[in-house]
Amino acid sequence: MTEYTQDQATFREVVTKFLQAKSTPTDVRRLMASDEGYDADVWQQLCQEVGLAGTHIPEEYGGFGFGPVELGIAAEEMGRHLYCGPFFSSAVMAGYAILNGDSEANKQKLLPEIAAGSTVATLVLDSVNDPNQVGRQLRVTGKELDGTAPIVTDAHIADVLLVVASGEDGLGLYSVIADADGVKISPQQALDPTRKLSRVAFSGAEVQKIGHLSESGLNKTWDQISVALAHEMIGGAQQLFDSTLEYTKVRVQFGRPIGSFQALKHRCADLLLELEWAKAATHHAAFCLASGQEPETASMAKAMASDIYMEAARAAVQLRGGIGFTWEEDTHLWFKRAKASEVFMGSPHTHRERLLSLMEEAS
C-alpha cells in the first residue's frame, strides 16, 4: 500500500477544519430534526469554497481531478463529523455513475453542476443490498420508467435522479428530472435521521438514457461507492473510539478512573486492533481503485469498516453506561449512522461472499 502524500495530508486538514466549524453535534442535531436534513448555505460553501463535491471529478468537468484516495479522505472526515448533506448521494453515488458511463454529453452537462453544487443528484437503485438484485423492480419500456425503489438517499432534495433500470437490452443508466410527471418521492422515516431516505415510485416517468450498464460496470460503481462509504465509516468509528477512550479516562467510579479497569482496557485494545485493520484495508482499497489492482479489496474494506463501526458504536454506548443510552448524549447519532451504513450498499456478509468469490476465481 502506498502512503498519503504531504498534499493529501494538507487536503485532509482543510476538510477537517471546515467540518469542525460547520458540522458540530449541535448542527447535526438541528439538521436531523429538519425535513430537508441539510444546510443549503453550508452545502454551497462546501462545494464552492472548498470544492469537495468535485474532488474526484476530472478538471475538464469542473472538478479537482483527484481520485478515490482524496475522495476517501473527504468521506472519512465527513463520517467523523457526521456531516449532513447530499455529498454522498450527489458527488459520490451519482457522480461515479455518470463518470463510469460513456455519455460525453451528460458528463459535460451534469458533472460541472454536481461539482459546483448547483445541481443535487442522487443514484436510484432498486436494491441497496446486493448488486445482483439491481434491476428487478425498475423497468424501462421505450422512454418510460416504471417501478419502485424503496430506499433512496437524498431524493427529497434532488434535482436529478440517476436511475439504474432494466431495459430491452439489459441494465442501463437513465436520468430522470426529479419533479417530472410520473415521479413520486415519499420521505421515509429513517433509522439514521442524519441521512434522509425516500421511497421513489415511477409510473411512466420520462427517462433519458445515459448508457448501457454491464454487470462489471455496475460492480465497478458499486465498489467505488462501497470504498467511499467504508472511509466514511472508519471516520465515524475513529470518532467514537476517540471519544469513548477519553470518557474512560475522566469518568471516576469506585474511586478511580474507569479506564484503569482491565475489563475496559482490554476492550479498548481489541477495538484498536480491529480499527487499525479496517483503516489499513480501507485506505488500501482506495489505492487499489486508483490502480485497478486487487478488486476484492473494496468488499474487504466495506465488510471490515461495517464491523468495526458497529463494534465501536456498541462499545461507545456500553462503556458510557446509562448516559450512553440517553438522547442527550451524542453517541446515538453515530450509533445510528453505523447501523444504517452497515447494511447500506451491501451488508458485511454480502461483501464477504463477494470477496471470497473473487479470491476463489483468482486461485
Next chain:
Amino acid sequence: MSPDDIRTELSAWLDANWDPNRPLIEWRNILVDGGWAAPSWPEDSFGRGFDVEQMAVVNDVFAEKGIVGAAQAGPRRLAAETILVHGNADQKQRFLRPILTGEHAWTQLFSEPGSGSDLAGASTKAELIDGKWIVNGQKVWNTSAHHADWGILVARTDWDLPKHQGLSYFLINLRQPGVEVRPLKQMNGHASFNEVFLTDAEVAVEDMLGAEGDGWAIATTTLSIERQGFARGRNERPPREANEGSIYDEFAKELEIANEPYTWYPQREGRVDLVMKRAMDTGAIKDPSVRQEMAKLMCMSRAAQLAAHSAAAKRKAGSNEIVPAGSIGKLGASVIARQSAHVHTMISGADAMLSGPDSAEEGVIAETLVSVPAISIAGGTDEIQKNIISERVLGMPKEQRMDTGPFRDIKRN
C-alpha cells in the same frame, strides 16, 4: 563507504579468502578478522558501523556468491546484541567472537515457574560468596538450552529492594556441574524448550553484565530485541542448494540443530496459506457458512499485512506518531491464528479427529489445531499485550500495584 566501494572491496576480499572446503569455524574466524562477520556492529566490536543500506549490499554479495556468513540462528543473537549494548570492552572481546563463529550457542534464562508474565518477579538467587556469584533457582521456557554453552541469566541479588531494582544480569557458563537441563514436552508433542535447574552454579564476577541492580533495564533490551525478531521471523536457510563444499554440510547441520525447535512455528500461526487449498480439495468451499468464516480470515490476514507495512513506512519516515506495531501485530497474529484454526476445523469436519502422517496435509492440519494455543502465550500473553496497548499506546490509567516495597515482602508463588 559507498555501495560500489563496498561491493568492490568485499568481492575482492572474498575472492582472496573464501574456500568452501575450509572448516566452518576456521572460516568464520577469518570472516571476523576481515571485519565482514558483522559489519553493522560498531568498529570496536568487530564491525564497520554499516547502516541498513550498506548492509543490504553486503547481504546481496554474500547471497550472490553463496557465502556462509556468521552464525545467526537460535537465541545467540539475543545475547550478542545485548552484550553489544551493555557489555564492557573485555566482555565484548571475550564473548562476541565465539558467538559470530558459532563456537558458542546461547540460551535465554529469564522465565521461571513463579514468574512468567511477571518477569521482574524472578526469584532465582545469586549471592556473592568468596569472589564468585553462586546461583540457585529454576528457569523455564529455555529454547535450545540443551545445545547451549552459555546463558543470559536474570537473577535476584538483593531481596530488600523493590522487585525491579534487586535484579542483576549474568553471562553464565552452562557447561558446569551445577546446571541441569531437562526438556519440556508441550501439548503438541514437541519439546522445543527446557527447564534449567541451577544448583550452586557459579558465575565469575567479571561475567556480570552492567552493574549490580541493572538486571531489569538490561533484560528490557533483550526483550525488545526478541520482539523485533518475532516480527522478522527466525528461520535461516542455507545458501543455494547447488553449492558444493564441506562447509555447506557443516552449516546445514548447525542450522538443523538451531532450527529444530521452530519446525512447528508456522503451525502455531494457523497455516492461513493452506485454507483455500483445503477448502477446494474437500469441497467445503461450497458451504456458505464456511465461506463467511474464510472471508473473515482473509480480511484479517490481508489487513494485518497492510497495517504492518503502513507502520513500517511511518517508522522509516521518522514519524513521531505512536505506531503500535509491536503489540498490535502480536495480538493480531493471535486473532488470525485462532480464526484460521476455526476455519480449518470447519473445513475438515470429522477428519479433524485424526492426526499423524495419514491425516490431512500429512498431519500439518492436526498439528496446527494443537499448536495455535501457543501463539497467544509465547513472547507475552495476549492479556499482557492488551495491557501494554491500553496503557502505553492509548494512555489509559494504570491499575494500582500490589507489588511495591521490598521484594521479600511481596506475595508470590
